[in-house]
Amino acid sequence: AGVTADEKKLDEVSHEIAGRIRGLEELAKEQAEDPDFNPNSPKQLGVVLFEKLGLPVIKKTKTGYSTDVKVLEELKGKHPLVDTILQFRVLAKLQSTYLEGMKPLINKTTGRIHTHFRQTVTVTGRLSSTDPNLQNIPTRTEIGRGIRALFVPGSGYDWLMSCDYSQIELRILAHVAQDPLMLESFRENQDVHARTASEVFGVPLDMVSHEMRSRAKAVNFGIVYGISDFGLAVQLGCSRQEAGDFIRNYLARYQGVKDYMERMKTEARSQGYVATLLGRRRYLPDINNRNFNLRSFAERTAINTPIQGTAADIMKLAMLRVDAALQKSGLESRVLLQVHDELVLEVKEAEREATAALVQTEMQNAFKLDVPLLAEVNYGKDWASAK
DSSP states (O other), X not given: OOEEEOHHHHHHHHHHHHHHHHHHHHHXXXXXXXXXXXXXXXXXXXXXXXIISXXXXXXXXXXXXXXXXXXXXXXXXXXXXXXXXXXXXXHHHHIIIIITTTGGGBOTTTOEEOOEEESSSSTTOOOEEESSOTTOOOSSSHHHHHHHTTEEOOTTOOXXXXXXXXXXXXXXXXXXXXXXXXXXXHHTTOOHHHHHHHHHHTOOGXXXXXXXXXXXXXXXXXXXXXOOHHHHHHHHTOOHHHHHHHHHHHHHHOHHHHHHHHHHHXXXXXXXXXXXXXXXXXEOTTTTOSSHHHHHHHXXXXXXXXXXXXXXXXXXXXXXXXHHHXXXXXXXXXXXXXXXTEEEEEEOGGGHHHHHHHHHHHHHTSSOOSSOOOEEEEEESSTTTTO
């Protein structure tokens, strides 16, 4: 169907961002103490940062100093120019991809943007989106939300409705790991991150602090991606010792998760692949490789694929169910986008409650797990306010 973009608002936001980019360019020139400095040039930036300003060299490439985002993140706080360049790059990317890049893609007849969804690009089985990529708009930044606000209901519709699976990957982990604590958390509709913090820190649920919950959340989401003590330490801003202790305590309390991780590695080694709950296989040719890095990546993939891949499979089942149910019901609401664990629909005011109930029912019953699937429904006059 395509999704409608507000062209007037698009022009306004594009003009505003262009002004902010120009301001950052001028600021970068001042901070570099060079009126000819071009912040778009990695070569010039490398010379300024590492020769003129004397910042520590993190990484070199064949052509000179690396100034990629990882390098700049490590240098944050060492000189104001670093932060300016990071901001500049974010805005320049959004401007070229979603503002200037989106306008030519608006269909002159329909006034809609028709992104291309592909089924066979990602290794996990999730859909990918191109021309433009509507799955990659940042949601946590003010400017990212501003871009989402450009997408509105089409003519004859009143609302955009967002229907989002809640913690679907953790629910799948609870199912495949059969961990008693995790199963209980979801069956009793507890705050799973607070419960994890309570278990790992050894405090009652009502004594869990915001910081404890944040740490538990990072481990809950990171554990199935094989997060290391180093990776967790960077994420939480703590020592590697603390991070390592936290991971060990987690696996001691959630023995089912630990057993699942070992089981998947063993299974992959013996048969050369792992599968999602619906039977889709991912082959792992490096699972027995002598190279530690290649083997470790294959082991992490063996643990994660049944979870992330099953989430992708369930979302596709949900899309089919929702579409069929909408057609059968006679409702005129329709699915526009699928973004990660979210479906976006355009809805008429008179159909809002019926559509919300229908979509929630179909998503929550798309596949039977040993814990309930939960889909949360929100709506707004644009995509940003529907979240």
